[in-house]
Structures are given as structure tokens and as C-alpha cells.
Amino acid sequence: MDLTNISVGVSLAYSVLGFAIVFFGLILLMIVIGIMARVMKAGQNKAAAPAPAPAAAPAPAAAPAPKAKAPGTAGEIMLHTVSDRDAAMIMAIVAHKMNRPLNELRFKSIKEVK
Amino acid sequence: MDLLGTLQTLWETSGFYLAASDWRQIVMILVGCLLLYLGIVKKFEPLLLVGIAFGTLLTNLPGGGLYHPELWDGVIAHTKSYNDVLLEGGLLDILYIGVKAGVYPSLIFMGVGAMTDFGPLLANPKSLLLGAAAQLGVYMAFILAVVLGFTGPQAASIGIIGGADGPTAIFLTTKLAPELLGAIAIAAYSYMALIPLIQPPIMRALTTKEEREAKMEQLRTVTKTEKIVFPIVVAVFVILLLPSTAPLIGCLMLGNLMRECGVVDRLSDTVQNALMNIVTIFLSVSVGATTVADRFLTWNTLKIVVLGLLAFCFSTAGGLILGKIMYKVTGGKINPLIGSAGVSAVPMAARVSQVEGQKANPANFLLMHAMGPNVAGVIGSAIAAGFLLAVFGG
Incomplete structure (x- = not known):
């Protein structure tokens, strides 16, 4: 054709x-x-x-008591002697320096080292 | 010593004397200057248009011998080889080998892939449909070009202007109708720069205020693994479907894989910047060199300019019409304005959708939603080009 x-x-x-x-x-x-x-x-x-617990596993020892949250702690993040404002700035700086979006990072606790 | 004779020889070999013998070269020098004005002052795709315009200027300055179209006629007719081009050609002939062999457009595609985030497309795969619908202009312009008397391969090359993708247009035209390369490349890049002027009236004419106001839900987060697997999957599926797309899709997806895999950041950086810039220089100057006066100043060039504009309009309309259908089907969850972004021209077309969406509803943020059809259009136009190459490339 x-x-x-x-x-x-x-x-x-x-x-x-x-x-x-x-x-x-x-x-x-x-x-x-x-x-x-x-x-x-x-x-x-x-x-x-969560992984299923083994059927015949012995009873576990008493679980440790949850750590008391510091004042100012919000959600999962434990804030120790750090204000909300400082914590927000620190998280933003870390995300910026790591070049990762903030929602991809998980902060456990923020504590001021004196 | 014949001083007068020497002066006469100098005069007769000068460009001023030679230019006087052909007025068309003077017209083309003015066209080159106009394109430089559009690129530098009006900022019409300056990265490419400045190079193309200067190539136009260089190739039409008589006596320079930088580009020899008759040499390339021989290559097309298989009476000359690339070896002859290297031996007999000028600087721009040698640079043009990269265009003719399809090297530059493919390398540009690699850079485009390395610079493109396919995340919005992965988050909303339905946008691929809009990228497909926005290829309507390719086929409408193809039919109209046949009506206007162009041959099949020429009509296919003109049609691909509607894909709004410069490298794809250059790649296909070099293979099918190299004699039209200059006009098609200039039309494609000029209209891409004019998208903010061409699209909005069509967008407003084809959509209602209620449709333009529609807000879209936030896109889901796409995982890193999805982004890494995507270019591999696309390369395999699309090249298996249409093997003629291999150079374009292969390079596009290789560039994207380099960007996303995270282990070759140096290569990704080179492809996005150094390589892209070098190839852009070579591509633009050598494409500009093909605008030789006696081949460019024809009625066909004017027809291509008109057909190119129609192709862009039809492509915009195609995306919008499917966008309207999707708006109806989804009960208003898709704003039809993102359909016009399916014409490729990344990211200009997506920005136009964002601007028009915000004019209708200031709380509307369509940019990321429009990026989906926008990058889908790049893949869609490569498939359209692959089809036309498979049919007319012999």
C-alpha cells in the first residue's frame, strides 16, 4: 500500500x-x-x-509501666523542657536538612541538653 | 600585483555580495532576528528558541558553509553516508548528525525523565486517560494536513505538533519528513510557549463555572518503591506494545529511574543539568540550521504554522471533553480543567490549569492534580509518535 x-x-x-x-x-x-x-x-x-503470639509461650514477665509523659508532650512526641514552638522549629529544621517531608519523619522525644 | 583584481575577488566571495543574489536569505536573517527577539525579550521557550534562532541566522549567512542541505538530501537518498558528512560537511552538518540519528531528542527525554516526578500520576492513575484524550490534536492535524495536500509521512510529522512535546516532534520529523524539520520545530516550541494564551479561552468556552469551581481531594502518598518500579514497568509494557517507542520511552524511563532509585544521584544530577544543557545547545542550533531560505520560505511553512495551532487547540479540547465526562461520571470529584494539562508541555499546561482553577475558586489547588495528566501526556505523545513511525517509517 x-x-x-x-x-x-x-x-x-x-x-x-x-x-x-x-x-x-x-x-x-x-x-x-x-x-x-x-x-x-x-x-x-x-x-x-502485629505478629501472632506463639501458642504455648510462657506467660511474659510483667510489662514495664509506661513512662510518664513530660509536661507539654503532644501525641507521640515526648517533649522534655522544650516549648511547643521550639519543638516545631526543630522538627522543621531536621526535615529541611534531611530533605524529607515532615510527614515521613517520626519524632519520639525532644529534650534540651544542658 | 593585481590589487584591484584581489579586491574584486574578495568582494565577490563576501557574504554581502552573495546575499544580494538571493533576497530570501535576507528575509531569513530577519526571521532569525525576530525569533531571537521572541526568545530573549518575550521569553518564548528561550532555552531552545535562542539556539534555534541563532542556527537560522548562521545557516542563512551566505558563504559560511556551516550547513549543506544537499549533503543531507544525499544521505536520505542513500547516495551519501555520515562519513561523507564528516568529510565534506560544515560544523552544523556534523552537529546535525545527532538530530538525524535521533540521539539528541532521546537524550533530552532522558533529562526530562530525570526531572519529572511521576508521583501525581501514580497517586491518580485515571489521569492517564486525560493524557490519552489530549492526543486528539495529533490525529486531527494529521487528517487536516492530508486534506491540505501533504504526503502521509509529512502529515504525520505535522500532526505530532499536537503532542506539544518538542523532542518527540523533532524525533518523528527527522525520521519521516526531515525537509519540514525547521518549520515543525519552530511551530512546536513557539506554541508551547504560547500555551498560557492559547488554552484559557478554550478552557472557559468548554467548561461551566460550576465545573471549574470543583475541588479535588488530596492525592494519596506514593511510596518510594512504587516510584522505583514505575519506570521499569512503563518501559517494559510500552516498548512491548510499540517497539518503535523504544528510544524515547526507554530514555525517559531510564532518566526517571536514575532520579527515583536513589543510588545514582551523581548520574541523575548530570542528566538533569550538564547533559541536558549540552544536548539542548547542539539540538537547538542544528535544528535552526535546517531553516535554509529556499526550503523554509514556502507555502508549506505557513500551512504548518496554522495546522500546529489547530493541533494545540484540538488537543486542549480533547483533554477538556474527557475531563467533563469524568466530572459527570465521578459526581464532580474531578475538575475538568486538569484535562487540558494532558497536552504535555510540562509543567506549563499544568500551571495554566492551576491558574484557571484558582480564578474560578480561590480555594482550588489543581497544580498537583494537573501534573498527573501532564506527565501522562508525555507518555501519550511518545506512543502516538511510535504509532505514526511504525505506520509511515517503513
């Missing part, structure tokens, strides 16, 4: 086919990305789930 001098009808047919192939390729990718996201999510959930 001579593809140099094509008629309008042939160009229309190629256009429909080409447009369909673009859609097909990108829909295929969409499905693959969807599957990939589900696999990742399932993997994350599995990792986050």
Missing part, C-alpha cells in the same frame, strides 16, 4: 486506529499501576499487622 499519497478516508482510519492505540496503551498502564498500588498497600498492611 502506498503510504506517501494517502486519501482523507485512509488518514481518518489511521487516526481512529492511532487514537485507539494511545488509549489502549495508557489504559493498560492504568491497570498495571492500579495492581501495583494494591500490591504495595497489601505489603504495607502485612508489615504493619
Whole structure:
């Protein structure tokens, strides 16, 4: 078939086919990305789930009492003699220096070293 | 000693004398100056347009011998080889080998991949559909070019302007219709720079105020592993689907893998900066060199300029129309304005969606949502180019 001098009808047919192939390729990718996201999510959930306790395990020793929270402590972060404002600044600086978003970092406690 | 004869020979070999014999070269020098003005003063894609404009200037200064189109006619007709180009060609002929062999556009794609965050696309894979719909202009311009009397390969090269992706347009045109390279490259880059002027009227005409006001939910967080696996998966799937996309998609995804894998930061940095800059210089100057007066100043160039504009308009409309459909289907969860970002032109088109969205609703933040279709458009236009190359590349 001579593809140099094509008629309008042939160009229309190629256009429909080409447009369909673009859609097909990108829909295929969409499905693959969807599957990939589900696999990742399932993997994350599995990792986050607590490991089952062994059936015949001896009774554990008494768990240590939870550490008393310092004044000013919020959520998971234990603040020791540090104001909320200073803690917020420290976390922002650490995130900036590490070049990581703040929501990807986990702070356990902040304590002023004197 | 014949002093007068020597002076006469000097005069007859000077560019001033040679320029007087062909007015078209003077016109092209003025065109080169106009493009320089647009690039430097108006900031139209200056990184590329300044190089293209200077290439136009150099190639049309008579007597310089930097670029020889007849040599490339021989290469296309297989009567000359790259070896002949190296032996007989000028500086710009030698640089042009990288364009002709498809090296520069592919390397630019590697840089684009290294600079692109596919996170928004991974967070909302539906944006791939918008990237596909925004290729409408490619095929509409292709049909219109055939109607206007262009050959199949030429029409395919003109159509790809609608993909709004410079390297893809250059890659395909070099393979299918190298005689149109200068006009197509200039049209593609000029219209990409004009996206903030071309798209908004179409966006406002095709959407209602209520649609433009629609707020979108925050995107989910994408894991590092997903970002690393993505370029590998895309390369495998797309190249298996259309092997002719291998140079573009392969390089795009290699660049992205370098960015995301986190173990080759030095290479990623080089690809994003040093390599990208060097290749941009070579690509732009050698593409500009193809705008030789007797081949550029034709009616075909004017037709390409008009068809290129129509291609951009149709692509914008295609993305918006599918955006409207998705708005209806999802009950208003997708703002149709992000559809127009599917025309590639990263990140300009996404910025236009953001600006128009905020005009309708100041609390609207569409930029990250629009980046999804925007980067999907890059993959979509590469697939469209791969299809046209597979059909017309013989």
C-alpha cells in the first residue's frame, strides 16, 4: 500500500486506529499501576499487622509501666523542657536538612541538653 | 600585483555580495532576528528558541558553509553516508548528525525523565486517560494536513505538533519528513510557549463555572518503591506494545529511574543539568540550521504554522471533553480543567490549569492534580509518535 499519497478516508482510519492505540496503551498502564498500588498497600498492611503470639509461650514477665509523659508532650512526641514552638522549629529544621517531608519523619522525644 | 583584481575577488566571495543574489536569505536573517527577539525579550521557550534562532541566522549567512542541505538530501537518498558528512560537511552538518540519528531528542527525554516526578500520576492513575484524550490534536492535524495536500509521512510529522512535546516532534520529523524539520520545530516550541494564551479561552468556552469551581481531594502518598518500579514497568509494557517507542520511552524511563532509585544521584544530577544543557545547545542550533531560505520560505511553512495551532487547540479540547465526562461520571470529584494539562508541555499546561482553577475558586489547588495528566501526556505523545513511525517509517 502506498503510504506517501494517502486519501482523507485512509488518514481518518489511521487516526481512529492511532487514537485507539494511545488509549489502549495508557489504559493498560492504568491497570498495571492500579495492581501495583494494591500490591504495595497489601505489603504495607502485612508489615504493619502485629505478629501472632506463639501458642504455648510462657506467660511474659510483667510489662514495664509506661513512662510518664513530660509536661507539654503532644501525641507521640515526648517533649522534655522544650516549648511547643521550639519543638516545631526543630522538627522543621531536621526535615529541611534531611530533605524529607515532615510527614515521613517520626519524632519520639525532644529534650534540651544542658 | 593585481590589487584591484584581489579586491574584486574578495568582494565577490563576501557574504554581502552573495546575499544580494538571493533576497530570501535576507528575509531569513530577519526571521532569525525576530525569533531571537521572541526568545530573549518575550521569553518564548528561550532555552531552545535562542539556539534555534541563532542556527537560522548562521545557516542563512551566505558563504559560511556551516550547513549543506544537499549533503543531507544525499544521505536520505542513500547516495551519501555520515562519513561523507564528516568529510565534506560544515560544523552544523556534523552537529546535525545527532538530530538525524535521533540521539539528541532521546537524550533530552532522558533529562526530562530525570526531572519529572511521576508521583501525581501514580497517586491518580485515571489521569492517564486525560493524557490519552489530549492526543486528539495529533490525529486531527494529521487528517487536516492530508486534506491540505501533504504526503502521509509529512502529515504525520505535522500532526505530532499536537503532542506539544518538542523532542518527540523533532524525533518523528527527522525520521519521516526531515525537509519540514525547521518549520515543525519552530511551530512546536513557539506554541508551547504560547500555551498560557492559547488554552484559557478554550478552557472557559468548554467548561461551566460550576465545573471549574470543583475541588479535588488530596492525592494519596506514593511510596518510594512504587516510584522505583514505575519506570521499569512503563518501559517494559510500552516498548512491548510499540517497539518503535523504544528510544524515547526507554530514555525517559531510564532518566526517571536514575532520579527515583536513589543510588545514582551523581548520574541523575548530570542528566538533569550538564547533559541536558549540552544536548539542548547542539539540538537547538542544528535544528535552526535546517531553516535554509529556499526550503523554509514556502507555502508549506505557513500551512504548518496554522495546522500546529489547530493541533494545540484540538488537543486542549480533547483533554477538556474527557475531563467533563469524568466530572459527570465521578459526581464532580474531578475538575475538568486538569484535562487540558494532558497536552504535555510540562509543567506549563499544568500551571495554566492551576491558574484557571484558582480564578474560578480561590480555594482550588489543581497544580498537583494537573501534573498527573501532564506527565501522562508525555507518555501519550511518545506512543502516538511510535504509532505514526511504525505506520509511515517503513
